[in-house]
Amino acid sequence: METIYLDNNATTRVDPLVVDAMLPYFTEQFGNPSSLHSFGNRVGLALKKARMQVQALLGAAHDTEVIFTSCGTESDSTAILSALRAQPERREIITTVVEHPAILALCEHLEKEGYVIHRLKVDGKGRLDLDEYRGLLSERVAIVSVMWANNETGTYFPVKEMAELAHTAGVMFHTDAVQAVGKIPLELADSKIDMLSASGHKLHAPKGIGVLYLRRGSRFRPLLRGGHQERGRRAGTENSAAIVALGQAAEMALASMEHENTEVRRLRDKLEAGVLAQVSHAFVTGDPDNRLPNTANIAFEYIEGEAILLLLNKFGIAASSGSACTSGSLEPSHVMRAMGIPYTAAHGTVRFSLSRYTTEAEIDRVIEVVPQVVAQLRKLSPYWNDLGPVADPQQAFAPVYA
């Protein structure tokens, strides 16, 4: 069976050219880039090239603003903890309720240590209230951390505008741009963003490599201290093969940026329109007019997401869901709950995330399969009759909490 991978916001396949680029760094190019001899020097030059490739993708002013880390989570932790350590008198953080756990869990932990965490709320379309944000900026705030694009809905936050406001108020600004990097132009040099996190495996580089962008002149305290790697800002021998791979992947992402925002977007829109034309009581979550070109998050009412995924998987289609069951938690996705999506729909959300490898034939197949899967599960649902939802669903089926 042909398999169709539409879970590219979770991770992407490593591009074959990226694999080719990295392989020599496991074998003949094994030197330590810190070494003086030719073995090390050649690797050092390769890292320099990779740094410039990433700089170009980010639109950063200097290649030295790129720090290689092990993953997006490390970049997030480094950014926030650095801001706190560099400004011990500032004890507040501003973030949002819909951030990735890499930010939310860290903030929860810091809250227990006595820091004050302000979590900006979102409306039904996942948008922030900038007046609420303006009101919270003060000299007590160490850092603002707001994601560039939401991983579940793809919805953008106005990070450049928010960074300007933070800058004016004298507050550092960090953005977790793991989902945005490689999909849209960032042009960091023209922004007031101080720090940005990125992750290799979201843009067809391997897992285990991340980037922290650190604007030149920003006050910084490293998370890992030790050797002088990454100019002392991230000690530890460089993961040279993965860094070279990320450089190659960054160059390719920049080259296909146009494709991402035309062809991938067209396929995504076709997928949504095709599914919604056939399936009633389903809707796109987030802000459809202001989001990543590759992400479609559709809520199917009165059925549950894990069951949808299991059936899709049977047809060879890979996607992901915001249901509680897929994450092992009791609550459905915090992003869906924050947008006020009712439980009967939040558990039935399915995220389809495309990539530049997605084909028209694959999308046609998904449009054919999804309505069957939804119909099959609705047949089992206590909220569903033969033709549609039962009258007054919440009243007709009100189970005792078990």
Added chain:
Amino acid sequence: MWDYSDKVKEHFFSPRNAGALEGANGVGDVGSISCGDALRLMLKVDPESEVIQDASFQTFGCGSAIASSSALTEIIKGKTLDEALKVSNQDIADYLDGLPPEKMHCSVMGREALQAAVANYRGEVWSDDHEEGALVCKCFAVDAVLIEDTIRANKLTTVEEVTNYTKAGGSCAACHEGIEEILIKVLAETGVAFDPTATPAAVEVAPAQMNTLQRIRRIEQVIQAVRPQLQRDHGDIELVDVDGKTVYVNMIGACSGCQMESLTLNGIQQKLMEELGEFIRVVPTRAGSLTRAMGN
């Protein structure tokens, strides 16, 4: 993705007895929409004999919720109400060749739907005292509410005591930080500070009336009970020794080195803990591990 048994997948992909039931005279609606699992069980009961002539379900939920519902209807059809009420959630899980720990609540939901449907048939009101909190221990499916209540009821002060009473934290230890946080919170209610160095109170959790001989006999019974099942798969198990909370067994024949060995042992461990009411660790003996090492 979850590690579902073939039986779970089969019942999910081709559920039995799904849909509304004409002429149902006992209906039970249970579950929690916020948790994403809810089930309506419908029974057609013969008023004379109280035999369940037909049963069907409608489920809003995940793969194992649908499979558990399907299994439940198959198990209870043809049983009298009193017989059906003896069906435990473990019976439902066993019928499906087991459920992942995070999914055991699906089988609990099935059992509760059955109680609710029978109560509905008998004109009684069924109320549920079961409150579910965030899952803390994933190995033994123990939630925060149960841990909090157990700490309060038994005045527990250490992680080890919590493990002895609830099993939480008894396996991979990943939730010990979470258990400590609950201890800190609950102890603070009475103005006590959590002391990580405190030694657990010497509490004998096993029912006091059981002496060592009775306890070992009970362990032997549990082991005996699983043997026919293993023998069917050309394997076997024997009890080697009991040392405190550790039960040493020897895995024989096909069981030795079987990829499912740890699953089998976990199942036996679970049964022993339920039977003895205390934390038990089942360890395969060195002889078994040696054969395994050489076999591979």
